[in-house]
Amino acid sequence: MIKRLLIIVALATIALGLFPLVWGMQEARTLSGVARYYVVNGAEDYGAANLVTAVVVSYRGLDTLGEVAVLFVATAGIVLLLGSAKEPVLLDRKSHAEGESEPEPDMGTERREGSPLLKTGAALLFPIILLFGVYIFVNGHLTPGGGFQGGVVIASAVVLLLMANSEMHMKHGLLNMIEALSGATYVAIGLLGMWLAAGFLDPRFLPSGEFGALFSAGAIPLIYSLIGMKVGSELTGVMESLRRKA
Amino acid sequence: MVSPIYAIAIPLGAAFLLPLFEKAGKNAAKALVLAILAALTALPVSWLVVWIVNTPNLAGLLRVSPLAVDTGGFPAPISIRLAAGIGEALVMALVNLTAFLGITHMLVRSQAKPTGKTLVLLLTLVTGVNGLILTRDLFNIFVFLEITSISTYALIASNGSKRAYEAGFKYIIAGSIASSIYLVGVIYLYRLTGSLSLDHLPRSGGTAIALMLLTTALLLELKPFPANGWSLDVYQAADPGISAMVSAVGASGVLFVLYKLTPLLSPTHLRLIAGSGAVTFVFSQVIALRQTDVRRMLGYSSTAQIGLMLLVIGSGRGTIPTIVLLGLLLGNHMLSKAGLFWVTDLIDGNRTIASMSDSGSLPALARNKPLLVAMIGILLAALAGLPPFPSFWAKWHLVSALVPNGRWLLVAVVLGGSLMEAGYLFRWFTRFTKASEDPGDVHQERIPADVPVTTRPQTGTVSSRSGKEALARQAASTAAATQATTQTIPQVVRQAEQPVEISGSPVPTIIATLVLVFGGIAAAVGFLAPNQELILLVPLAVLLIGALLDTLRIPSKIQLLLGMLGIGVYSWLLLPSLGGIPLVFGLLFLVGGLLQMIALMQRKGHQPGLAVLVSTLLFSLGNLLFVQSRLGFFFSWELMSIVSYLLIVRGRAASGAALRYLMFSLGGAYSILVGLVLLPTGFAPHATSSLWAGILLGTGFLIKIGTVGLHIWLPGAYAEAEDEVSSLLSSVLSKAGLFMLFTTAGLFIQPLLRSVPGVTLAYLLGWLGALTALAGAFLAVFQEDIKYTLAYSSMGQMGYMLLSFALMTQLGWINSMYLAVTHLLFKTMLFVAIAGVVHRTGTRLMYRMGGLISRMPVSFFSVLIGIIALSGVPPLTGFGAKWMLYTALIEKGWYLQAGMAFFASAIAFLYLFRLIHTIFLGQLKDEHREIREAPLWYLVPQLIAIIGIMLVSMFPNLLIKPLEMAIAGYFPQTIAWQGSTLVSTLGYWNGNAVMYVTMGVFLVPLVWLLATRRKHNQKVRQFNIVYSAERPDRPQTTHYAYNFYAPYRSALGSFLTPWATRFWKRVLSVVRVVGSSTRRIYSGDGQTYALYVLLYAIVLMLLLRGGN
Amino acid sequence: MKDIAMKALYTLISLFVILNYGLLLTGTMARVRAKVQGRIGQPVYQPYIDILKNNFLRTSIYHGVMFFLGPVFRLAGGLGTYLFIPVIFGSTIFSNFAFSGDLLLVMYFIFFGQLGMALGAGQSGHPYSPIGVSRGLAQMTAFELPFALAVISIASQYGTLSITGIVAAQQGGILNWVAFTNPLAMVAGMISFLGMSMDNPFSIVLAPQEIPIGPPTEMNAGFLGMLQTNRAIFNGAKLVLFMNLFFGGAGNLLVMVVKTFLLYFYVVFVGASFPRFRPDQSIRFFLGIPTLIGIAAVVLQMV
């Protein structure tokens, strides 16, 4: 009870303490600081129409590399947690001498087979969603969207498929390969930027092309594509791991 | 120079590719990881090398322009910048080295080796930390923070244990809240300044709250007390290899980020950081005292160390740059803490080493794996901040920075916490260094259970029937018990000596230890060189050489000979350059030490550590004689303390006593530390001084002397140490404190002593001395254990020296040194003779001996001379001391002190007679009928000491005149010489004449008796006495020895209550209760921890408001 | 050379006088005590007979070297103590060896004999000896405290520790005695003296009547004779010391005899009037009132 009271007091304090900060913050009338620079010079610097993309992939490219790494770390962590660690012995279960490969009908809830509607719909939609995902990351430097968004869309396609076919499994080897190679290539592109252009992750070692075209803005589309593939494969892997154990 | 970008790009790329390498072969992946970590270590080292080569001096090195790299092709505020300055390079090198060793450790151990994803996560963890260190962008910091955190979250679960899952989940909850706070802080900061680059943030007032949010989040990531319950579970539950990485590597990055933020922060922020660190430091130490799981204890210690570093970051500018201080502390912490975690991993067949409980102790470890134990000792010493390890120097400079600013609370926190830390760390150490029969706690003296304690005759005689029966029963059972113990002991030992297996290779731990050692030596050279005091490192060199000899298992005799040779040469070179008081004490320390070493020659075979420690101790005592700088002195003093601790801990049942010794020594050393810092211009003669410096220094020295109230370490340490070592401690080492009192008084306290508060101090000191003399004598009277008797006797004698010193008159000081010299001689005789007796009889309990005069006449003679010299009976040296003492006291007008001293000296008769009687006179025991005289190596130093005593007795001016010269000029002359008569203002004393008269009056009756009675004399057998109307046939029933002064005990009643011991026990229990009740806040509930995190943040924000 | 010969001669005279005086005093007091108890008592010359008898016994049992040396130590202690005290103020013959040390020397030399005796008795192996020693030493520590305080008080009063100096300061009339100038010190000292004499009520150390207990339990024949000789001399020495300290010393032998006789008579008087204390009682006694008196004496000198 005291604890509950303490929580209320704490949250009230936070609310009261931060509210003036929130409420008193004047809405910006115009851009200032680095943002102004980005907006003014973004197109010129990298030739990317989507300034957010320019910021994400190039100006603050290191953040994005880190972000990819975070996702990668989380994937690795999930695999470590759910995949490789020793199987705990569950109540009222025979010991799992058979090993890891068998999918467990776990948690007392049987995994149901997808309905015919879901199955058909999934089969129909899967390539379209996949294509949509690719579209999103390839055009990341021009329109809203980018590697992460595209990757997530791709992963959602896979989720759909997995929901439809409970017995289906992704090929881990292939996923790993895509993940590893796209990640490594990303780093390599970053290094190329350093060696061939002005700095690490500088996309301008490729020609910037015509402003607004698909193949423009240096290596940005390339990077976004790699990110898209990596994110897609990673999220797929995550889904697969979670599903297999849960 | 290689760009810092590779430090991120390469490991990250490798991490991405690692799954593919894994397919190519497990070893390929492992090799790749190790190679990358090696490269990461080499990278910052290469920068450092270039900088060092290119800059002429240290100051320039600290101002070297950092190696900056912008990403994305644009300069900093627009893009993210990485920069590596000297600090970054230093921390990176340390982090990567530790990580390299840590992963190597996990790969070469025999338990679960990291493969696949674990390896990937370890690599990303290191990458994240490198990123944290290098990046100059606030949001980028967040990204790397998350890489580090998420790697950690996942790694915790790597051993797949239930507890690890629990710990990990709690960690995530708390960590996520901290991240959210950080994000809010970053976005506000961006909104207010329009920039995220650390180098381009304007310092404007409006950002204080945003900065505080950042600071709070970073602090929370650093696990501050009390918002850190979740982190401690991690240390306990996770794989020790992972714990080491989390503790050593993970935290360093965040810590460095906080350091990077400091230029932006206001003094209020910094105060909050320092305060947070201080609170964390002290409470973590207090709670750590109560831990039973070593890993959790190490976890608390980690938290505490981080707190200390926060304190350093927050407390601002010091005498040396903060980054150097931080580097010292961080490097020390990382390597030692990781090393200790690895150790628990290495010897953890049944988790025994990771337990603080008695059942979990490993008594056999020290014997089976001496090198391993030595390694653990080094790691612990480094962690506890003992010289010469880096944190020792950091501690000195930290306190030097805090004291002048008057931040007393922080000083108290730092030193108090360090003391507690040393306490629990070394308590763990004793768990596996002690012998199996060692109870491990501190005990007054051990009377075996076969003595009927309940029927202790209270009125002092055994004439009552029950008393006699009890005595008879006791005798019978004693005999039985002795037999029984001799039979059972081997069994006990065998049972306890389970084989201790090292699982896996200790090489990485050894490398970490060596890096620490060499880092410490390098630091020592670096800090001592500016004062031209590199010679102070001689003891360290001796220690290293000795350790080498020990590793080669060179017999102790040879080692001792080498040591004696070394000390001889050292004395030859050093002593002629000294004069006055240092010369007197130089002779005392070095020549006295040589005398002690002779007795040690008795040891056969290889005695690990014995010779090297003794030699090192003497060399570090030698340091005290000529050291000039404050730091140099403190270094030597602490070195002396730790070496003597190690010497004591070698005793069979000494672990508890040694720990107590260490605690008091360190407490004293910390008091001295503050006192030294308070001295305005250092450790050199000058005319001004402060009262507090005097008091603090004095307290430190008084602890070493064993002044009453601060003495409770003394009896155990002297008694439980090995027998010859006791002699060394009592006769030589105990004078170190006295010497420093003389030195400080002579150099800079003297002006103070002329002032009014100084006079009061000296007066107090005098009373302390008198009380010490009295308490020592009284305590000695009632001991059954011979070594405790001698130990308390030493304490009493030191009391006289202190009293004489406090007089601050010519005669007083002469007497103090006269006592010091003669005490060296007669205590050597007594302790070494007793060592011989104990060696032969196998017991230390006096009532188990008796009648040994017939078996060990030389030892008896030595003890006889010793007790006469000690008691002050003319004509031997003791009387000179008494005469000078009382004369000086009465001259000074200290009448009551004189009365007390006289009473103490009368009490001394009691224990002295008891000592000689119960051992050498009375009835010889059956089991001692065949024993022989003490070994020759014991007799030699005794004879030398006897010769010394006799010489000084015959010709007191041989000693007194040089002493008079040594202190010439300090005080007005109050004594005069008329021939060989020493004349004071009150009386006179002619040592020669007394000697002749005594010899005359002794010889006359002797000749008479010989002439008249010789042919009538009839020697009878042992039992030819009539006692209670029968002839006794058992020595045990007839030897009056147990509870010898029972009437005195009953007469004194509650006067004998051990107040000091009680007081210190109370102090300890208060600390423990605080620890126990404080740790209740760690309820184990993840949500409660989250609430703490939140409340902590709120409190910090409120404090910021209040501070502005 | 002549000086030394003369000094030796004087010493012998001094010793001869004190020995005979001591023996006679012992005999007389034994007689007095007997009278008090309603007995006739021994002849006054009995101590002479005892010593002679003991010295001419056929056998003397002995238990070892230290046993043999014990009486030697004891007698040496008695002789030495006596010889470091100037007996007659201003007399060359009776100045003894007072030039070698002051009051402190005498106070500590008292221990010399006691310690040696205790050691000798210890080797006998008889448990009663160490029991006696343990009681004796324990009691000694207690009564020495008020005595030491009294001495300190006197030393501070006269600014000297030399016995001759103290006696000299008391010359010129009975009112100059310490007994009157510093009565508290005198009281403390005289109570200590009772303990030092080991007569009732502080006689448990020797427990002479009931059982043969005390340090000399096993001493016999020549050893005992030597102890008896010592008792006479040592007693004399102590009496002289107290006379010098508190009662103005003596200008000639007659005064010395009168004063010491009265002093000894005081001990016997108290002894005959009081029952015996247990050791712990006597310790507590001495550490109580007499010590407080001693402290008061010292404090009076300080203010």
Next chain:
Amino acid sequence: MIQVTITQAMTALGLLLAIIGLWGILTRRNIIRIIIAFTILDTGVHLIMVGLGYVTKGTAPILDGELAALGTLNVVDPVPSALVLTAIVIGLAVTALMLSYAIRLYQTYHTLSIDEIKEMKW
């Protein structure tokens, strides 16, 4: 009448969400609910970030014809958007990891109640 700007509205909403999230983290017993609460907290923070990046009457920072008509500088700040993108992904990663922890905890402790998951303390 009080003029509520978009920034104010968004940040206030974000704060409200964050506090709701914190409330959930601190009071819910079920681990899954705690995780959900965590995502709410995250969303709140993200909302604050985006809200602070709003520029009055700004449009999306994509340089196309539409924007050229409005004037180049009339866009919202692209930096918070970029940061939020990163933050979202990181939040996702943490959430996924928490969920896998939840699975493991359920398997080892056979409960999802955080009350019963406190084996280690002090």
